[in-house]
Amino acid sequence: MVRIVRENEPITIGNVTVQPGERAYIEVPLARLPTNTWMSIPIAVVNGINPGPNLWLNAAIHGDEINGVDVIRRVLKRIKPKAMSGVLITVPIVNIIGFLNQSRYLPDRRDLNRLFPGSARGSLGSRMAHFFMTEVVARCDYGVDMHTGAFHRNNLPQIRADLSDEGTRELAFAFGTPIVINSSVRDGSLRAEATELGKRVLLYEAGEPSRFSESAIKIGVQGVMNLMRFLGMLEGSIRMTRKLPWESDGSTWLRAKRGGILRTYCDVGDIVEEGEPVGVISDTFDEDVYTLKAPASGVVVGITKLPLVNQGDGILHVANIKQLPSRRRIPRRTIFLEK
Incomplete structure (x- = not known):
């Protein structure tokens, strides 16, 4: 895969400009609530000192799927803009109202991940999707969309991606989850619409809704760090075990x-x-x-x-996996987890 390298330039989101070598935490007002207060989207931008690709991380498109929120928090603690190439844009809570209500859905019971690319004049969810596409996705080359199981289901940490695209396939295996699953996109989803724009997107699924899973969070953090190293955004090598993740078709x-x-x-x-x-x-x-x-x-x-x-x-x-192993369980620690 040919890695994208952009010149390091200032990046502006909302009314905040982040210079190369800097980081900023931004609150972008999106809609006024019935209480007359503003609903704002929290965004953290790390602008590396060196040229490189632009990567976004997002979580909680479904408001009760919260493991990715802590993945992003921990990743930001590790990243220093003066030791990074490219730009990292993170949106830990996309569906703010669902997150506050501990609900998968928007107030009108619609699924935000079926409303992309959205519209500036549409419903609240449609406006949220439009904002994300124009302010985040349009500025980036790659993305990781983080989810958990839904409706009291627990998911093994996994990457879902279009493995027929060689570049996406390389990213998926670089992330380093126990298993990588070939998965088609769904109409109206963030992954589908971002792919239409030529972005390469991974979907990280791990754990269950409404609670933190330490193993799912640790694997997610290590996966993001692996991905950033693979893309040349950070120095160092990808930390894997001797065997690659299982592949499922x-x-x-x-x-x-x-x-x-x-x-x-x-x-x-x-x-x-x-x-x-x-x-x-x-x-x-x-x-x-x-x-x-x-x-x-x-x-x-x-x-x-x-x-x-x-x-x-x-x-x-x-x-399904191509060759069933003889052992009864896939090792949980399939990648080296940094302390």
């Missing part, structure tokens, strides 16, 4: 065929074989028991954390 959901009380026999990171028992759904007294079987052979990359399920609920998410 797709995944399969196991859904409940009936409602009841759920007990599972596996967790994220486990290797399962098609047809093997992975849990049961029963009635209150354990008299009427239904055995759940793995829908495919592969790695468990997502699992529900709720013990009560309805018919059709997603229970287990299994990613």
